[in-house]
Amino acid sequence: MTVTAKPIPMLSDNYSWLLTESGSGKLAIVDPAEAAPAIAAIEAAGGKLDTIFLTHHHGDHIDGVAELVAKYHAQVVGNAADAHRLPKLDLAVHEGDEVPFGAATARVIDTPGHTLGHIAYYFAGGGVLLPGDTLFSLGCGRLFEGTAADMFGAFRKFDALPDETLVCAGHEYTASNAKFALAKDGGNEALQARATEISQLRAEGKPTLPVTLGQERATNPFLRAKTAEEFAELRKAKDSF
Numbered sequence: 001m002t003v004t005a006k007p008i009p010m011l012s013d014n015y016s017w018l019l020t021e022s023g024s025g026k027l028a029i030v031d032p033a034e035a036a037p038a039i040a041a042i043e044a045a046g047g048k049l050d051t052i053f054l055t056h057h058h059g060d061h062i063d064g065v066a067e068l069v070a071k072y073h074a075q076v077v078g079n080a081a082d083a084h085r086l087p088k089l090d091l092a093v094h095e096g097d098e099v100p101f102g103a104a105t106a107r108v109i110d111t112p113g114h115t116l117g118h119i120a121y122y123f124a125g126g127g128v129l130l131p132g133d134t135l136f137s138l139g140c141g142r143l144f145e146g147t148a149a150d151m152f153g154a155f156r157k158f159d160a161l162p163d164e165t166l167v168c169a170g171h172e173y174t175a176s177n178a179k180f181a182l183a184k185d186g187g188n189e190a191l192q193a194r195a196t197e198i199s200q201l202r203a204e205g206k207p208t209l210p211v212t213l214g215q216e217r218a219t220n221p222f223l224r225a226k227t228a229e230e231f232a233e234l235r236k237a238k239d240s241f
């Protein structure tokens with residue numbers, strides 16, 4: 001069994017993700033900012049929604065949930081610690097929990113930093129990581145609630161995941177992240193090649209995601225930071241870049 005992930009553009013630069021589990025044909029939606037684009041994608045894929053996975057409480061990740069639940073009666077999964085500010089959860093999860101999705105399993109990874117209750121989901125079969133607003137291609141989320149040390153720690157949890165893992169992040173920020181990354185690490189040839197690829201993809205109106213974790217390890221300055229202090233300095237510099 002494998003899980004495939006398809007980006008569904010929402011609002012100006014959000015991605016919700018449509019997940020399909022090949023063994024059962026079950027569908028899930030991750031972080032629906034809006035209902036209409038999610039419904040269009042679900043109907044094109046068979047018209048039944050099994051699960052809604054939520055990474056954090058921001059409106060641009062949850063505002064489509066109520067309409068999707070009313071239409072499809074899907075199970076809503078989110079962080080137990082943030083249940084008070086998420087839509088009503090059918091399954092409230094914690095770090096390390098394994099959530100069945102058809103024949104596959106999503107492992108819950110606590111990833112505080114962007115918000116304190118932020119979680120990511122990882123499907124080992126098929127190697128799909130849903131880091132929400134924690135890890136972006138060539139960047140990372142803003143620190144609204146947690147500290148740089150929190151997010152640095154969250155990134156270390158990604159260290160155990162294989163290079164071929166597909167990173168399915170919550171925003172199309174890659175082109176602007178590339179400018180900052182090049183300013184910090186301009187001599188990095190893998191980064192130069194990725195920047196060229198990003199320009200081509202965006203010129204064609206295509207998503208730059210998913211990207212492999214191996215690619216990010218070679219190019220993303222935040223994932224490459226060696227210490228929490230280095231990470232903090234990068235995040236501070238990016239905030240005013």
Ligand SMILES: [Zn+2]
Binds near residue numbers: 056061114
């Ligand atoms: Zn957010």
